[in-house]
Amino acid sequence: MTFQGTDLLIGTLLGDGNLQTNNGQMWQYRAIHKAAHQPYIMHKYEILKDFCQTEPQYSSIFDKRTQKNYHRYSFNTLFVEDFRFYGKLFYKNETGTWKKQIPKDIQKYLTPKALAYWYMDDGALKWKGKSNAVRLCTDSFSIDEVNLLKKALETKFQLKVCTQMKNNITRLSILEESYPQLNQLILPHLLPCMYYKFPDGNNGIYEGEDISSDIFNTFQERVL
Structure with missing residues (x-):
């Protein structure tokens, strides 16, 4: 993982980014952004594309509460061991569910x-x-x-x-x-x-x- 990739993962896991895992060993990164932020999600993808099979995909979601369509782009990486360090750093397994948490040494x-x-x-x-x-x-x-x-x-x-x-x-x-x-x-x-x-x-x-x-x-x- 490059330093640029490390900064991306640390920063976005404090924000909207998330990691998913089935067994605690292999982890997948997921990003979703509104369509107006397409350049941003493409920037993320360019950094992580070696771990991806597909480029960010466009979708439109209708929200019944607001009666509006919301347009967005999203992508997932593959499940890979390369993200395990970040998964264990930011997630804790609570009764079978991995919950995001702030590392006590986040300052580092x-x-x-x-x-x-x-x-x-x-x-x-x-x-x-x-x-x-x-x-x-x-x-x-x-x-x-x-x-x-x-x-x-x-x-x-x-x-x-x-x-x-x-x-x-x-x-x-x-x-x-x-x-x-x-x-x-x-x-x-x-x-x-x-x-x-x-x-x-x-x-x-x-x-x-x-x-x-x-x-x-x-x-x-x-x-x-």
């Missing part, structure tokens, strides 16, 4: 690129147009696990982080005063289709999705 595995993948999966603006603060959705994790992630971000990257609870869901917020550090850490690793999730330093966002590397470099210089 967090890198700026892994943080960028986590943000692209589950990050968002906290107050669009009013602040450069951001949040990380940690809805599926326990309070203790969220606090573990908070400590890792504070210790590893010296970010100012707080937790917020609503309806029994605890999320992380990275405060506006840490925007310069966060910007330096993850902006170089964000894909253009994900710029809309990240502040521009002036309480706004950069909304262009199909931009050249030259424009990206100009944007990077402007907000650093």
Whole structure:
């Protein structure tokens, strides 16, 4: 597994990515994203394609609750031993069911690129147009696990982080005063289709999705 693949797995397993196993030895990675994020899922696929038999597939799902069609792309890898380390790191077998958990030593595995993948999966603006603060959705994790992630971000990257609870869901917020550090850490690793999730330093966002590397470099210089 390349370092790029390691960052992808660590970051997205903190987010929307998941691993599945039948026996704890062979593991399969699965990714699903809305159609607007096709460049992102193709990026994931390009990194993991040696473990795949098919490219990301398009599908449309009708939700009876909202009466809307939702368009998405998804792909699965094969079941392989290469992902066993990450499976055992992030999953615990509870009465025959493998449940995702946050490793107690998660700080050791967090890198700026892994943080960028986590943000692209589950990050968002906290107050669009009013602040450069951001949040990380940690809805599926326990309070203790969220606090573990908070400590890792504070210790590893010296970010100012707080937790917020609503309806029994605890999320992380990275405060506006840490925007310069966060910007330096993850902006170089964000894909253009994900710029809309990240502040521009002036309480706004950069909304262009199909931009050249030259424009990206100009944007990077402007907000650093």
